[in-house]
Amino acid sequence: MNIRYFAWVRERVGVEEEAIDLPGGVKTVADLISHLKSLDENHAAAFEEEDAIRVALDQVHVENDADLAGAREVAFFPPMTGG
Amino acid sequence: MNIRYFAWVRERVGVEEEAIDLPGGVKTVADLISHLKSLDENHAAAFEEEDAIRVALDQVHVENDADLAGAREVAFFPPMTGG
């Protein structure tokens, strides 16, 4: 699974993009967040305020209960401030 | 009193502008309309649909009960269709 980070989520994780092998139990976005938080301190810090994180699956906004099956790319980022 | 007409009111009266001496009893816009209607057929035709006529006193929109005292110019025209 290809994972991308933007804005302060990217800065906290320390990379723009990474490929992660999903453990068997990881089915949803919420499962993936739990998994990422367990990886190291940077990931834990990035996802500390879990409510402040938005998710896109293959470039479409989704909620945390979205199923990861079939997705190629997951992106995590703060609330948008464009416009 | 200087009187100006616009759009189809102007076309029906037949002039853009005219100077009228106000008879003593003419105090309000409504009085003036009654007086103008009595002048000739053109004026009568212009003011036939009295509800469709808008009035400005010295270039400010007013209602038919507005007092003419002190006004230099009265204008009559149909509902506006600018913009």
Added chain:
Amino acid sequence: MTIEPLIKVQLENFGAEAEAARLTTGRKDVGALVSFVGLCRDEAGTLAALELEHYPGMAEAELTRMAEDAIGRWPLTGLTIVHRYGKIAPGENIVLVIAASAHRRAAFEAADFLMDFLKTRAPFWKKEHLASGESSSWVEAKAGDDKDAERWLNTRSGT
């Protein structure tokens, strides 16, 4: 700080970008610029031109009164209204309203408000000249325009 609106009633066409630049160039306090351009439409292909008659003097005065009303209701940094008169062919510009503000909602509402009142209060009248050369006729005011203007009567100020 009260701003001064720019009001023009003119025969010639206007340049929306030049007018917008006048409200933003060299400034750092404008966050939002909303421009409205009204154009002469002719979907049926039967119109030769619209002829806009206006009341010189009152047109400028009434647009200025509306602009000042908008400036009192919304925190604007700039406001421009240009209204043309004379013969206007299909596809050509008729009217321009530009509202500038720190914030988008004020700019949107002020421009929207001005167009609604401009339609019902500015002393301009449209006559249609048909391509067939048949007799021309005055455009009738729309009840919907009055309803649009009434939306603002019970709101004294926006944000």
Added chain:
Amino acid sequence: MTIEPLIKVQLENFGAEAEAARLTTGRKDVGALVSFVGLCRDEAGTLAALELEHYPGMAEAELTRMAEDAIGRWPLTGLTIVHRYGKIAPGENIVLVIAASAHRRAAFEAADFLMDFLKTRAPFWKKEHLASGESSSWVEAKAGDDKDAERWLNTRSGT
């Protein structure tokens, strides 16, 4: 007849007039053109620049989805959205939305709607770089922007 929106996500500045001309030139069915330009503000004089990060690919896709939603809600004759990324100095343009329609209300509402959703759904993030050279910081999303976007949730179509 469904129209095709023009969506651009770009580093360079845009020309609002050229984009507007693309929606009106040679046409007689456009009666109203509403343009919104969002600019980089710096009333306090403390900002060196905004840096806009975006999600390439998703930015274009999400703006296209919003544009198609607007096209489904209002009878538009044309729709253009341009959003810049990269460093943007105070006074410079950030975003452009132009909605064209036969009627003014549709053009106003579509542009207003798009700006509200663009603020809350388009994947762009602003970072402030201060003139003092102090540490830069990410702009926080405003609760008011979510509220603005919610205005449209219970309305399926305008006129």
